[in-house]
Amino acid sequence: MDKYKKVINELIQFRNERDWEQFHDSKNLALAISLEASELNELFLWKKDSEVENVNHEKLKEELADVLSFAFLLAEKHDLDIFDIISEKIKKNALKYPVDKAKGTSTKYNEL
Structure with a gap:
């Protein structure tokens, strides 16, 4: 199994174990992407140009993972x-x- 399919399967298993599929319609997944992208942007808010590349790496990974997770679920929902x-x-x-x-x-x- 390739990495992409493995991650998709892990996301679906995580979601299904919590009975969250009922909340994961296209609209809500798209909104979740937007909200998580806002949290990603918040990491850079008010930073000077000289500071933006030194953002907290762990927080960057977490917020980016959230954005990608919802994007992957939306793509999977539409067989993309x-x-x-x-x-x-x-x-x-x-x-x-x-x-x-x-x-x-x-x-x-x-x-x-």
């Missing part, structure tokens, strides 16, 4: 393979942001 959808998105972004126009700039694709 995260590696496939990320690969597809990279290909779309490569068309939006060709290297010759986007390299070294953070300008949005429609402003290039």
Whole structure:
């Protein structure tokens, strides 16, 4: 079993043992991602540029794990393979942001 499937199975087992599937509809999973992402952002709140790369590593791991866990559960609910959808998105972004126009700039694709 690959690592991804192992993690998905662990998440589902954890959820099911607690009878939480009833709460894991698409809307609530999406909201949970947003809320956990806010907690992730809070780690960087009010930090100076020189401080942001030195954020508490353990808290970073915990908050990122929360975001990813809910994202994985949402993807699994809709039978989406995260590696496939990320690969597809990279290909779309490569068309939006060709290297010759986007390299070294953070300008949005429609402003290039």
